[in-house]
Amino acid sequence: MHDMKVFLLVAVTVLAPMAIAQKFEGLAKTPQMGWNSWNKFGCDVSEKLIRETADAMVASGMKDAGYQYINIDDCWHGERDARGFIQPNKEHFPSGMKALADYVHSRGLKLGIYSDAGWKTCGGKPGSRGYEFQDALTYAEWGVDYLKYDWCNTDGLKAESAYLTMREALRKAGRPVLFSICEWGDNQPWSWAKDVGHSWRTTGDIYNCFDCVHDHGTWKSWGVLQILDKQEGLREHAGPDHWNDMDMLEVGNGMSVNEDRAHFSIWAMLASPLIAGNDLRTMSRETTAILTNRQAISINQDPLGVQAFKHSSQDDVEFWFKPLANGAWAFMALNRNKERRKVSFSWAREDVSDAFSKRSLPAHGPGYTLQNVWLNRAAGSTLKPLVVEVAGHDVLLLTLTPRVMPTKREM
């Protein structure tokens, strides 16, 4: 009898933690890339839009550049059926979600969906509160690959527990689903969400503007620079499979080309998920070129997964550095001014070091060769100080590749 008790005690203490499921590991070793309907289309979503967007993602070259997810945001929902299963809106999604997922998969892409931890979504549709396991099962049956999980109408709920419940539900449903936490940074998700989701929003919603705040009365949305400034102190919490999410892109939604380029560069440097938010079916050549710039994307997708840090600033032009794999770096000079600015940066004199990644830019030695990302051309080396003019609301984005010390024979 005594032995039995000991056995049970051991079994409970050893096995109980194992009963708690994990998130699906490894789905976002680098920040997720895709598209989401909200920024451009709001509640105006339909299976037609999703199919056409999947086609456009392939045709525009975005898929080849690394974009993978087609995400339907709020308002796809109809009602729950008599047994509580959620249905898509029949008018806008007449073929059903399974058929839509099959279509998106047939294009070599993945399908994302949206729900909310509360009783209703932000758009007033049925939320998942009380239906978490049933909803997760439904999404798995449909073939959904990504869930953005919002935080409206959650009075009385604790964010960490609510997101854990959905993580458990997704795990139980058995289909690998990237879990994108969206509670706007209100409950410091960076301090608890690493094992819960693959990314977490750090701020309220983005506003399609480079430098402004939009006041909606009870809440505010934020321009590109405002979102950037809110990232201070967060970089040490992000890394492979757990990213700070600066919200979806507004590239192609009406800012100037310079601003769009700067916006994309900032998201690349800070290793934020790259989720396009424009109409892919009608985008301009400039927009396509920004969204598919291979070098900017590879800065974002660098396997080291370290966010950039602000080193210094000069006349409201900020100098940012991002350590990359294989001893390389990315550098961004971000001009926050509306007017152009001439700045200089002496690689040899500045002490560029990062305690978090334990990397530093040696002032002496063979230096680095520079590549201008947006012009796609060589830009000299760090042996000479950088002197450059940056247009208003624009960036200079460079990659720094270590020069190899020539051997004696080569000299």
Ligand code: GLA
């Ligand atoms: C919140 C989210 C947005 C979007 C809307 C949908 O505001 O933060 O990204 O999903 O809800 O209603």
